[in-house]
Amino acid sequence: MTDPITPPPRKNPQVKTRSPSAPPDNRSRAALGLTTAAAEGRFMLQQCVACDALQYPPRDACNKCLCVGLQWQDISPHGTLLADTQVQTSPNIYFRERTPWRTGTVQLDAGPVIICHIHGDCVENGKVSLLNRLDRAGQGVMIAIPQEATPNMQADQQLRELGSDPQHRRVLLTDARAASTPAIVQSLMKAGASHVFIGESESWRPYENHSMLQALDNVSLISLDITDTRSVKKCCAEICGKTDILINNASFVRPGGVIDRGDTTFAKVEMETNYFGLMRLAQAFAPVMSGRTADGVNSATAWVNLLPVHAMASMPEFSGFHASAAAANALHKSLRAQLRSCGIRVMAVYSGPTEDRWYESLPPPKVSHDALANAVVHGLRDGLDHRRF
């Protein structure tokens, strides 16, 4: 079993915050296939299209028949731990600060032998399963975990490094008014988040969930209007040092867009909220968060953007909203690339139309807020780049 994580004490302001460092992030072009698979939480290896031989490490040509057709395929992740060791010293700063680090050799049932990270509960010669996860450098790496779940398995230090588990972390959810907010807050609290800040714009304006959210333990409402640069800066000044996960669920949705609105008023508000809002948040919070990625148990770890799946292909009924979402999606991707090397996972949860009033004209099935909230928490735990549903 793994020892549970001790909740971190209050931060001592006199102690220097540990500087961020990353594990080695250089990879060959072929090996990026592993990263692509990890971004979606899949365990994949290259397989030869001619002779079916599985390949590892990633290659450019088959080591059995020299065929250059190697395709990434989902492979059974089960295997046996042949040998393991605790690395006590490493010339790489990231590992040096985290030793002892357990690494070992796993023989996959499917054949290849894999050097990988080893969960503390794995036993030598025991059966293990491999997970393919993004590490703090944003590259796909494999970790062996026991095939049977063990107590507090998620608390393993090496496994925790390969995800953005909300447990013991503080989260900023940017929009108290969003229909998804109650479900997301509930999921985060269930996942062990230590505190959730919820951004509330125009506090004088009443809304349905205000008193319910205000009454929750370890939840606080904080003034935040992402269409207002000063408001974002003020909120950032107050809580950016304790924002470990930022979930941007603020969005402005109205039907129509190209020819059925008559003017560009809504389009401007959509851009102001969905696109410039994300940019304002990034400009304020990203620099501080990226300096806190090695800050212990509650280090800064992830940024989540909730985006409509139509950010990738818009539909006429919501073309204005989808155009702003496409702009936000482009910004999201560059934010992900920019924060990759400092250890912040930038995840997008792409969802279809949800069960709320702005989508009431669309036929079911629609995405429930509970499902959306689950996707956020699971995506964080597994350290994904994106979830789609």
Added chain:
Amino acid sequence: MLRRGEFATDDIDGLCVSSFTLFPDTGVALAEHLGLGLRWLDNIPMGGASGIVSLRRAARAVQAGDADVVACIAGDTNHIDSFRRLLSSFSRFAIDASYPYGYGGPNANFALLTKRYMQEFGATREDFAKICISQRSNALRNPNAIMKKPLTLQQYLSARPVADPIALYDCVMPVAGSEAFLVMRKDEAQKRQLSFACIDSTIERHNAYPQDSIQLRGGWAMDIDDLYTMADCTPENIDLLQTYDDYPVISMLQLEDLGFCAKGQAPDFLRNNELTIDGSFPHNTSGGQLSAGQAGAAGGFLGLVEAIRQVTGQAGTTQVKDAQKAMVSGFGMINYDRGVCSGAAIISSGGQ
């Protein structure tokens, strides 16, 4: 070396170079740098196997008449952070599939191999200690060795862990240094009145046994019969052995794969033999890399140069009495999870 043999620079018409830190230069740049006019030039990027492989390449060149006198040289140095940089860009498979995992470098790889070897064959840390302690005792007689103090079993066992079961004294020390030898025809050596060694046989193998899930044997096992047949001798005829000792377990694999004992029997063999210069089985008489230091690619030359000194009676303070025939083996290049290159040679005293 050239001065002792009264060679002028112009007498050297072949050059064989091994070095990790020569980059961005190659043998070409080195030829110009040193003012050598060559008609044969080779680079051997095979780490711990480069000594044996250089010998083979150079001997064939001389045999074919492509060169008359080939200087085989290896050298490496260390700067701040250069060892980390070498590790982090060692090979594509290492970059993709071993260095992102704890970044333990060869220490971690060999820890896994050592652990598996212990499990399979019942070797203990005391067995590995025997190799390290014997070599330290040999090193105390080598003025060029970097380690100058005796090593006790207690010190070995209680040393700082590096990657279990590997601890401090199982690891070689990266040092700056170089090794070299000359390859020429016998009549050339006789004309110059040089003490020389003759090549009885050599073998070389790359990427042997890829199907083994963890490396518990090296390429020597595939070719060892050829090595003895070509040299027309048996393990009993070998007066001293120089193995590639980046970690003691690798020397154990060589004792087995080179025919001195059966697979898995190295621990027993060690318990029944003394590996010191004056012992029943002189092994790594200069102290090996474990006690003399690992000068990068020159570490792959260390055993060969020491063996040449031994069979030519020039080993001085580490001289094994009546050393006539020596075996040297090389092992190199942890491309992913195992050493890919292996080679071995039997050399004997040529007289003078």
